[in-house]
Amino acid sequence: MRKILLSILFVANAAGAAQAPPQKKARDLRFEVDESIDKPMSGKVAVPRSYALVIGVSQYKNLESKLQLKFTERDAEAVYSILISKEGGNFRAENVHKLVGEKATLANVRKELEEWLPSVSKEDDRVLIYFAGHGFVFNGKVYLAPSDFDMKNPSRTGYSTEDLGAAFGSKIKGKWKVLLTDACHSGAVTSDTDVRTINTRLLDVNRSLYSLTASRDREQSFESPEWGGGHGIFTYYVIKGMEGEADESKDGIVTADELTAYVQRNVRDASGGRQNPTVGGSFDNAMLLGYNPSGATTGKPPEPKFGRLVFMTNMDNVEVFLDGKSQGVANKGTPLSIPGLTPGVHQVKGVRMGYEPDGPREEMVYPGQDTTVNIKMMIPRRRPKAALDKFDPAVERYEKAKGPEDYRRAVADFKDVLAIDPTYSQAAMFLARSYRDLNEYEQATKYFQRALELDPDYTEARATYGGMLFDTGSTDEAIRMLNAVVQRDPNSGMAWYLLAQAFRIKEAYDQSIDAARNAIRVAPNNAEAHFWLAEGLRMKVQFADAIPEYQAYLKLSYFESNAMQKLGYYAIGFKFFRKKRAGTTDVWRELRSLAYFGLCNCEMKLNHYDNAITYCQKSLSFDKGDPYAHHALALSYMKQAVATGDAGLLVASRKNFSDAISINPDLELAAEAKANIKNIDAFFQSR
Numbered sequence: 001m002r003k004i005l006l007s008i009l010f011v012a013n014a015a016g017a018a019q020a021p022p023q024k025k026a027r028d029l030r031f032e033v034d035e036s037i038d039k040p041m042s043g044k045v046a047v048p049r050s051y052a053l054v055i056g057v058s059q060y061k062n063l064e065s066k067l068q069l070k071f072t073e074r075d076a077e078a079v080y081s082i083l084i085s086k087e088g089g090n091f092r093a094e095n096v097h098k099l100v101g102e103k104a105t106l107a108n109v110r111k112e113l114e115e116w117l118p119s120v121s122k123e124d125d126r127v128l129i130y131f132a133g134h135g136f137v138f139n140g141k142v143y144l145a146p147s148d149f150d151m152k153n154p155s156r157t158g159y160s161t162e163d164l165g166a167a168f169g170s171k172i173k174g175k176w177k178v179l180l181t182d183a184c185h186s187g188a189v190t191s192d193t194d195v196r197t198i199n200t201r202l203l204d205v206n207r208s209l210y211s212l213t214a215s216r217d218r219e220q221s222f223e224s225p226e227w228g229g230g231h232g233i234f235t236y237y238v239i240k241g242m243e244g245e246a247d248e249s250k251d252g253i254v255t256a257d258e259l260t261a262y263v264q265r266n267v268r269d270a271s272g273g274r275q276n277p278t279v280g281g282s283f284d285n286a287m288l289l290g291y292n293p294s295g296a297t298t299g300k301p302p303e304p305k306f307g308r309l310v311f312m313t314n315m316d317n318v319e320v321f322l323d324g325k326s327q328g329v330a331n332k333g334t335p336l337s338i339p340g341l342t343p344g345v346h347q348v349k350g351v352r353m354g355y356e357p358d359g360p361r362e363e364m365v366y367p368g369q370d371t372t373v374n375i376k377m378m379i380p381r382r383r384p385k386a387a388l389d390k391f392d393p394a395v396e397r398y399e400k401a402k403g404p405e406d407y408r409r410a411v412a413d414f415k416d417v418l419a420i421d422p423t424y425s426q427a428a429m430f431l432a433r434s435y436r437d438l439n440e441y442e443q444a445t446k447y448f449q450r451a452l453e454l455d456p457d458y459t460e461a462r463a464t465y466g467g468m469l470f471d472t473g474s475t476d477e478a479i480r481m482l483n484a485v486v487q488r489d490p491n492s493g494m495a496w497y498l499l500a501q502a503f504r505i506k507e508a509y510d511q512s513i514d515a516a517r518n519a520i521r522v523a524p525n526n527a528e529a530h531f532w533l534a535e536g537l538r539m540k541v542q543f544a545d546a547i548p549e550y551q552a553y554l555k556l557s558y559f560e561s562n563a564m565q566k567l568g569y570y571a572i573g574f575k576f577f578r579k580k581r582a583g584t585t586d587v588w589r590e591l592r593s594l595a596y597f598g599l600c601n602c603e604m605k606l607n608h609y610d611n612a613i614t615y616c617q618k619s620l621s622f623d624k625g626d627p628y629a630h631h632a633l634a635l636s637y638m639k640q641a642v643a644t645g646d647a648g649l650l651v652a653s654r655k656n657f658s659d660a661i662s663i664n665p666d667l668e669l670a671a672e673a674k675a676n677i678k679n680i681d682a683f684f685q686s687r
Helices: 002-015 072-084 106-120 161-171 192-203 233-245 256-270 385-399 404-420 425-437 441-454 459-471 475-488 493-505 509-522 527-539 543-556 561-566 575-580 587-605 609-622 627-644 649-663 668-686
Strands: 040-042 050-056 096-100 126-132 135-138 141-144 176-182 210-213 253-255 278-280 288-291 307-313 318-322 325-330 336-341 344-351 358-365 370-375
Touching: 050 072, 050 106, 072 096, 072 126, 072 176, 072 233, 072 475, 096 106, 096 509, 106 161, 141 161, 161 176, 176 233, 210 256, 233 253, 233 256, 233 288, 233 336, 253 256, 256 278, 256 288, 256 336, 307 318, 307 325, 307 344, 307 358, 318 336, 325 336, 344 370, 358 370, 385 404, 385 425, 404 425, 425 441, 425 459, 441 459, 459 475, 459 493, 475 493, 493 509, 493 527, 509 527, 527 543, 527 587, 543 587, 587 609, 587 627, 609 627, 627 649, 627 668, 649 668
Parallel strands: 050 096, 050 126, 126 176, 176 210, 307 370
Antiparallel strands: 135 141, 210 278, 253 288, 307 336, 318 325, 318 344, 344 358
């Protein structure tokens, strides 16, 4: 009997072999707007499909203290941000992988360079690799140092430039290949010969790519808080250049030629000639490295001379904005230096929560000169008593809102507050939330942006805005917004949790797992962070690791379903379920159904069919109309029938396959279900 059943299962699985891998069948978890970041942006400008790997290591566990670096990981995070920015690299967030700190192991570097990039890149793509860390020479060979590099065994613990050249030359495809390296830091290499060897090999990795290194022969790379609050000097100017400062023609495009000239000129000037970036390879001089349409102008371009603004402030934690873009935080006694600026008028502003902003106002940048800008936070933001008296009750009513009428009342309440005090950023944010909950996204966007105009460092408003962008399917823009939050506040649990969800939807599972773990680090009792961690692990086929995370979610979220609607922190970002499945209105029930489905899928993959059956039944108790859960339950019954020889289980299997087809006959799994039913029927007829 068991042998006959096994033959049926084999045929049935073969019938579904052409379908997507089982772990891809993740129910309706994908809803997003095509933001066309890889398509023509305006006129004749076309940004190619792009992939990138960003690596940054500061602390090496096997190196002595004098060889540790300070800012290379911060450099890598900043490069990641500019690559995924629309006013920058224009890379899709899921197409940029990041290995920072302890994650930048040799095994991970090798996997990304020799497996991931070759598997996704095509001939017409743009591919960029950035490395910030140490470089070493051993027996005449050059090695980039991952986080687990050991000087006692460089050939086995370092990544050789020979391997890098082989990967870029024969494995990774693309019409534009870019290598940016900041690898010869002061203190890392003891001889001029070693520095020369490293720089020469990095420039000569592969002749068909654009290679820009931090320094030339016999020179070392420097890092300091003087550049943008703490960067390697080379990386700082690469970032500023891609932001648009390198665009000498003012056509909105930063080419390889323009970036090279900008970085070389500014690094040379800023280091007093001690560091000179060098370019190598055979490449298209017009290669597009940055796209900044808002910076495009007509007329004669400015003279290629640059100046510096040095921001001084009278208190700590003042965020500095230059031409509408955050430049970092200035503290009392610690100026923020922003060099490499084009001459002319620039708009500056300093902001700090609870104070009236200083600015925006205009400051002149002079070629070749430093200009000190004093930011003074002098006036505490005092709210009129009438506004305060209305705001707190309005928030309380909003938190208790249950339907459209309540949210309409909230809109009126917060508009009344803003009428009294137009600078009340918190009222603007709650007004935006009220419109969001009414699905009036245009108005919500208007007031989220107003809240951020009033308080640009209002991270809660920025994170909530990112959540709404995700709700409406603008996933790429949401990721950019949320990434800005975690760069400003690494302990924003809301932003990390939403990033985990967004990356999961984008099928960027490694990034989703990292973000979920950061959310759990900040808020261990955030139930949904455990859910998205479990989802990422399941999709990475780490089934045993996913199970306890699903269980943690179920334990932490065990409360009345209507409580979910009261927890605004957790409710953000779940409307895409209802967009894809209009009949589902209870987010709490939907998530519990998904969690039990995930447990069922994991247990089935681990051949624990009894557990899988139990969990699938629990999933269906929360959502009887889920075809995926019916299909998974049917498969579990069928596999258990084979394992035990109990043909009676095939009756239940057939029923659930039929239910899956009845619910949605157009799904891919329907064909597999029909094949399985056919074979089950054939088995019973043969008896």
